[in-house]
Amino acid sequence: MDFLKQYIPNVFDNWHGDYGFEGAISQTLYMTIISAIIAGVIGLAVGLILVITEDGAIAENKTIYNITDKIVNVLRSIPFIILLALIGPLTKIIVGTTIGPQGALVPLVIGTFPFYARQVQNALVQVDKGVIEAAQSMGESNFGIVCSVYLKEGLPDLIRASTLTIISLVNLTAMAGAVGAGGLGSLALDIGYKRFQNDVTIVATLMVLLFVFVVQFIGDYITKKVSH
Amino acid sequence: MAQPLIQLKNISVNFKNKERDVLAVDNVNLDIQRGDIFGIVGYSGAGKSTLVRVINLLQRPTGGEVLINGEDICQYDAPKLRQTRKKIGMIFQHFNLMMSRTIAQNVAYALKGSPLSKQEKQDKVNELLDLVGLADKKDTYPRQLSGGQKQRVAIARSLANDPDILISDEATSALDPKTTESILNLLQELNKKLNLTVVLITHQMEAVKQISNKVAVMEQGKVIERGSVLDIFATPKTSLTQSFIDTTTRLDATLKGLAQQDNLKHLKPGEQLVQLSYSGDTTDEPIIVSLYQKFGVSANILYGNVEILQGTPIGSLIVILSGDAIKVSESLEFLTQSGVRIKKLNLADFGGDN
Numbered sequence: 001m002d003f004l005k006q007y008i009p010n011v012f013d014n015w016h017g018d019y020g021f022e023g024a025i026s027q028t029l030y031m032t033i034i035s036a037i038i039a040g041v042i043g044l045a046v047g048l049i050l051v052i053t054e055d056g057a058i059a060e061n062k063t064i065y066n067i068t069d070k071i072v073n074v075l076r077s078i079p080f081i082i083l084l085a086l087i088g089p090l091t092k093i094i095v096g097t098t099i100g101p102q103g104a105l106v107p108l109v110i111g112t113f114p115f116y117a118r119q120v121q122n123a124l125v126q127v128d129k130g131v132i133e134a135a136q137s138m139g140e141s142n143f144g145i146v147c148s149v150y151l152k153e154g155l156p157d158l159i160r161a162s163t164l165t166i167i168s169l170v171n172l173t174a175m176a177g178a179v180g181a182g183g184l185g186s187l188a189l190d191i192g193y194k195r196f197q198n199d200v201t202i203v204a205t206l207m208v209l210l211f212v213f214v215v216q217f218i219g220d221y222i223t224k225k226v227s228h
Numbered sequence: 229m230a231q232p233l234i235q236l237k238n239i240s241v242n243f244k245n246k247e248r249d250v251l252a253v254d255n256v257n258l259d260i261q262r263g264d265i266f267g268i269v270g271y272s273g274a275g276k277s278t279l280v281r282v283i284n285l286l287q288r289p290t291g292g293e294v295l296i297n298g299e300d301i302c303q304y305d306a307p308k309l310r311q312t313r314k315k316i317g318m319i320f321q322h323f324n325l326m327m328s329r330t331i332a333q334n335v336a337y338a339l340k341g342s343p344l345s346k347q348e349k350q351d352k353v354n355e356l357l358d359l360v361g362l363a364d365k366k367d368t369y370p371r372q373l374s375g376g377q378k379q380r381v382a383i384a385r386s387l388a389n390d391p392d393i394l395i396s397d398e399a400t401s402a403l404d405p406k407t408t409e410s411i412l413n414l415l416q417e418l419n420k421k422l423n424l425t426v427v428l429i430t431h432q433m434e435a436v437k438q439i440s441n442k443v444a445v446m447e448q449g450k451v452i453e454r455g456s457v458l459d460i461f462a463t464p465k466t467s468l469t470q471s472f473i474d475t476t477t478r479l480d481a482t483l484k485g486l487a488q489q490d491n492l493k494h495l496k497p498g499e500q501l502v503q504l505s506y507s508g509d510t511t512d513e514p515i516i517v518s519l520y521q522k523f524g525v526s527a528n529i530l531y532g533n534v535e536i537l538q539g540t541p542i543g544s545l546i547v548i549l550s551g552d553a554i555k556v557s558e559s560l561e562f563l564t565q566s567g568v569r570i571k572k573l574n575l576a577d578f579g580g581d582n
Contacts (some may be wrong), residue, residue, distance in 0.1 A: 010282070129323035137284055137395075138338045138385070139310035152328050161561040228328055228369040 009198035014187070021187065025207065027101045028183035031173040032211075035108035036166050043071040043165070046072065048146060049122025054125070058132065058142050075114040080172055083107050084179050103183035104173065111172055116165045122149050123157035156227040163219025167212050174208060183206050231298055232259035233425050234283060239292035241278050241449075251291070252278040253337065254449035260442075262392070263427040265419050267457070269472055270446035276429045280395055281447070283427065284316045292411030295392075314338075317386030319564035321398035323378040325370040331357065331368045332379050338388035358383040376407035379499060383414065387422075394418070395427045402437055408432075412439050433472040439460065439539060445469045458537050463569065477544065482531045486546070487575040492530075492544060498553050503571040504545045504563065515566060516547075523559040525551035546573070 005012050007074050014020045046068060064088040080087065084107045088098045091106040127150055135149050152157070177185025184204045193199030241253040252275045260266045270276045281287035282294055291301045301312055324382060325334050335353045344352065357363045360380040370378055379399060386394060396415065400408040416439040418424050428440055436443050436457065444454040445468060453460065453469045464470045475481045486492055495501060506515075519525045531546040551554050560570055 001514050109298055127323065128322075130320055131326055133286060133322035134318070134382075134385075135337075136286055136315060136321060137316070138389075139313035140340070141306070141310060144340070148340070149326070156327060224329070228371060 008199035008203060010191070010195075010200050011203045014191055014197075014200055017197035018182075019187075024182065024184045024187040024204070026169070027181075028173050028180055028208075028211070031101045031104050031108060031176065031181065031183055032166065032169055035071075035105050035112060035173075036169055038077035038105070038168070039109045039112035039116055039165075040162065042109065043116030044120055045106070046113065048150070050117065050121040051150065052146065054140070058136070058145055072114040072117050075110060078111075078116070079105070080111045081178065083111050087133045087154060099180040101182050104176040105182075108169065108172055108176060112165060112169050115168065116161070119165055121160065123161045124154045126157060127153045156209070156223050159219060159223045159226065163216060163223075164217075166215050170212055170215070172209060175187065230261065231266075232295075232479060233262040233297060234260040234427070235293075235295035235298075236279070236282065237349040238495075239279065239282055239289045239294070241275070241287060242290040243326065252283070255292075256451050257451070258444060258451065258454075260425060262425055263423055264418070264442055265428060265440045266490075267428045267430065267440035267443040267554070268446060269430055269433055269443060271431055274446040275449040276446045277397055280397055280427055280429050283393070283395060284313050284318060286318075309538055314389040315391045316393045317383075317389075318395040318397065319379065319382045319386050319399045321401050323328070323370075323375070323376055323382045325385075327370055327490040329361065330369055331366050331373070334370065334381055335385045335388055338385045341388065352383075352388065356387055357381075359387070359418075360384045360389065365464050373496065374407075375403050376411060378412070379403065379411050383411075383418075387418070387424075390422075393425045395426065395429070397429045398431070399428075400432065401430065409438070410436065411416055415439060416542060433476045437476050437535075438535065445472065456538075457505065458540050458542070461535075461537055461542050462505070477533050479531070479533070479544065479546075482546070482577070483573070486530060491546075492575055496547070496550070498556065499548050499550045500556050500560075501548050501573045501575065502544070502560070503573055504547060505543070505569040505571070506567065507542045508540050515563065516570065519549070519559050519562075522562065523551065523555040525549050525555050525559040 011021065015137055049068050050072070052064065053061040053068070055062070055065075057161055065137075068101055087110060089105055091098050094106050095102050097103045131153060132149055134216055137147050140148070173181065173183050174185030174188070177183050177187070177189055180186065188201045188204035191197055192204060230519055236256055237259040238259075238459050239253055239256045240251065243250040243252055254275070254280060269278065273558050278287055282289050283296075285294065288302070288322045293303055295315075296312065300315060304312060319513060332353050334494070335356055339349045339352060342349070354363065354366075357366060360383050362377060364379050365373065365377065370381065373381065382399075382571065394415070400411050403411060412435055413563060415426055415428070419426050419439075428435065430436060440457050442455070443457050443460050444451045445450065445460070445466070447468055453464070463471055464473055492501070516527045516529070519527055527547040528548055529545060529547050532543070536542075536545040549559065551559070563570055
């Protein structure tokens with residue numbers, strides 16, 4: 001301990017409390033988990049809409065496909081740091097504040113779900129058309145095909161896409177730190193960078209890395225489990 | 229005649245895209261009787277897969293009626309159509325099994341939504357896997373199976389709801405000859421055992437020859453020839469049908485081989501190279517002998533082939549007839565009257581020496 005204290009003194013000084021590492025870690029987890037769940041549900045739904053309304057798919061619908069496709073493209077094109085400012089008023093209406101981890105949720109969800117929707121689309125579009133046709137020939141309904149063919153056959157790819165999305169979400173939470181969202185990003189910027197406490201920046205980085213590794217490891221493990 | 233199980237009336241399928249319309253199926257009428265193994269042959273792009281997808285409405289026709297047991301299923305609403313589809317099994321060229329499910333689960337999938345109890349479903353799955361000879365593979369995944377085994381699973385799956393009809397869409401095209409034969413045998417066995425009506429789409433005339441009782445030949449969206457397999461093989465009317473039949477014999481290769489031979493390239497005066505085709509009773513009569521006895525025309529046999537189709541022999545001979553020119557033409561007359569079909573051959577047509 002004393003040895004560590006010698007090299008990273010500021011980390012120890014900034015460990016406890018809401019504005020220290022303790023608070024930052026829990027805020028990062030909070031932002032990542034809550035927005036992953038919400039963006040996951042929305043992104044999955046939007047991705048499914050894209051897949052099933054595509055030309056030649058089970059619920060082919062040009063209008064719905066084109067509208068959804070454009071929305072996803074537009075939202076994906078806005079740089080996240082600008083999105084944070086851009087949707088401030090909307091954020092305020094939905095969660096009542098634009099600062100802190102809660103204030104970051106809305107932009108994180110809006111910044112993430114289009115990305116996830118595309119990932120879902122790419123994953124599910126690879127489900128064998130022949131298998132879908134076979135299911136149809138067995139009298140399966142469209143809803144049944146979504147649940148028991150697309151989501152089941154595409155599961156390994158879907159988990160891979162989810163892992164990727166969660167990792168990019170961690171990246172976004174750090175960026176949100178720039179506008180006062182809290183979390184490890186804020187810590188690295190506000191204390192590490194602005195107060196020249198480099199050791200704080202380094203340790204914050206290592207923690208983000210550790211978090212990413214854990215997510216990747218779990219993702220790979222589950223993918224392997226569900227692949228046959 | 230009893231009411232056909234499947235009746236396609238004036239079926240057309242038109243694929244529209246920006247550049248052009250493609251008429252994949254062009255006003256096809258087809259009756260398929262219960263218990264038939266109905267072969268539909270044609271080269272790729274002939275529209276046979278599209279046509280057969282109309283039977284379970286995986287492809288909606290742009291015109292015409294699809295009658296199953298006399299009812300137009302195009303008029304059905306979605307739930308009723310799904311019920312109807314359960315009674316029409318389908319197997320595919322690439323098997324289309326679900327990779328994330330075990331063999332047993334793949335078969336059980338077809339029973340989703342059936343009123344059977346869990347135990348009954350399990351029994352049914354076991355029974356079906358037994359029927360296709362894969363009971364021991366129950367808990368493996370499709371990836372671990374060979375092509376033939378995968379197709380057997382697909383067949384078991386397609387039979388789960390005790391269908392009346394089984395559509396086989398190029399089901400043997402991705403398999404090796406030996407496996408193809410075993411799958412065809414299985415289909416034939418199911419046809420007999422379960423009185424299953426099989427619609428067999430293929431570009432392999434061999435498959436049709438092996439198990440079908442009726443056949444339709446398709447080209448450019450149209451059925452250009454149809455009839456019992458026996459009639460079609462014995463008396464093909466179109467050259468496309470003839471060429472499909474030739475693929476099942478070694479006739480083409482034989483003619484090419486013969487064309488290489490010098491003595492055949494330059495026939496002597498009075499010699500005539502002909503192909504004789506005959507079926508059924510004709511095969512029992514010693515026609516070659518009678519040619520000599522009646523006309524003094526001798527026949528030099530270069531090639532001969534007899535096949536038994538549906539219990540009836542179909543023969544084909546390539547011979548050189550030699551003798552007096554008038555006698556030779558008289559003998560050809562006689563052969564025609566005896567029900568032998570004659571085709572005069574010119575070896576130059578088979579590209580002799582190149």
